[in-house]
Amino acid sequence: MLSQLVKSHLVKASGKRAFATTVNENFLPKKYGGKYIVTLIPGDGIGKEITDSVKTIFAAENVPIDWETVELSGVSGSASQIDEAVLSLKRNKVGLKGITYTPSSPFAKSLNVALRKELDIFASLVLIKNIPGVPSKLQDIDFVLVRENTEGEYSGLEHQSVPGVVESLKIMTKYKTERIARFAFDFAIKNDRKLVTAIHKANIMKLGDGLFRSTVKEVGLAEYPGVEVKDMIVDNASMQAVSYPQQFDVMVTPNLYGSILSNIGAALIGGPGLVPGANFGREHAVFEPGCRHVGLDIKDKNVANPTGMILSATMMLRHLGLDPYADKIAKATYDVLAEGKAVTPDIGGKATTTEFTAAILSKLQS
Structure with missing residues (x-):
């Protein structure tokens, strides 16, 4: 791996x-x-x-x-x-x-x-x-987005069951979540980062995002005791990113949320x-x-x-x-x-x- x-x-x-x-x-x-x-x-x-x-x-x-x-x-x-x-x-x-x-x-x-x-x-x-010299409304921003790249909303599995009704499958697996979690925690350790925050929507997608949230926290607590692990709902994380981005260190996300937050991050800097x-x-x-x-x-x-x-x-x-x-x-x-x-x-x-x-x-x- x-x-x-x-x-x-x-x-x-x-x-x-x-x-x-x-x-x-x-x-x-x-x-x-x-x-x-x-x-x-x-x-x-x-x-x-x-x-x-x-x-x-x-x-x-x-x-x-x-x-x-x-x-x-x-x-x-x-x-x-x-x-x-x-x-x-x-x-x-x-x-x-x-x-x-x-x-x-x-x-x-x-x-x-x-x-x-x-x-x-x-x-x-x-x-x-x-970046010094580049205008920005907020300073001391320095965080990393680690995004799972191969599943989630980007699984590409959609079909129209009847005219006007589309089903889109969001695939979340424990194996791929463990893999991206370990990547994020390894990166944190080797780059002197102290906090990994799992971004999710587990309050609504209780099984899929619930699996992501619980798996990231399990991996962190069991295998990386030197790194603090937290979780945050994606809509709150988006608000926090534009109001107090200095709180973030490493954010680990499913596919779509990483895409959204990378655009927010780009606007910030x-x-x-x-x-x-x-x-x-x-x-x-x-x-x-x-x-x-x-x-x-x-x-x-x-x-x-x-x-x-x-x-x-x-x-x-x-x-x-x-x-x-x-x-x-x-x-x-x-x-x-x-x-x-x-x-x-x-x-x-x-x-x-x-x-x-x-x-x-x-x-x-x-």
Whole structure:
């Protein structure tokens, strides 16, 4: 199980905690000519622009990575693309990914969900913390969302029993809840976190969310006595997140609640373009922005904020044991944000994506 293989360590960035995960070398991609081969999935919307920013920075710093690019699109793609992406990640073990668009059509499947299910990438990790220089109404925010990625409301099991009546199945299992709970508690211990809060709606969904709530608490009390465990109803947690987010340390959630809270968290610290994230399975790791916005409305306008993607890419470098590159790129990114001279419109600036990337390159060369 991943939670038994993971070694996490702290990396200091701008005086705040940052996070990385490295795994047993058996689960890392092989090196060819001294370089790792990493799957790159630009995705839809602004995906190509922000992954191009990462590619430009990595090339300038001679980061020992070669990209295997796979096109995966919910807008114009074909069913064969998901198979190609799965095969590439099975070969390479590690990927960097933009977000793919999911149409609202009843016959359209989410490629994001399909990829996670095919590879059993069960744990989503989203880092929510203030960034110096970025305007925010609340300060001292520093919490982590651990989201179960493969079941719950995203099980995708729906049918219309009679016209006008739809049944949608929410699947919750003890096995997968124990697995995500152990991931959350392991992360807490290895990153000096003191509290894990299980988010649920067990007052209404007494069996499904009740199972999630009780299982997380059982795992915590039985196996991780050094970490405090609490639980909170999701609607209250949403209110608490916008009124007193400093109370949270690690939040562990079923699928849908994690998606909602990651968006709330992104709003707290300045917007979706700032949030890094990662997804872990038994053998595979896929790094992508933690707030999963496609950005179709700003595609090709050169105004997207690539911060979340760049910081996700530095998490990937630490996962691969390439800490010096990760530290240098993360510091340059934080320095540009702190100065505020070349930042994108979403956080009050006037710089383009290209200009923001150039400012990071300038910091790296200075």
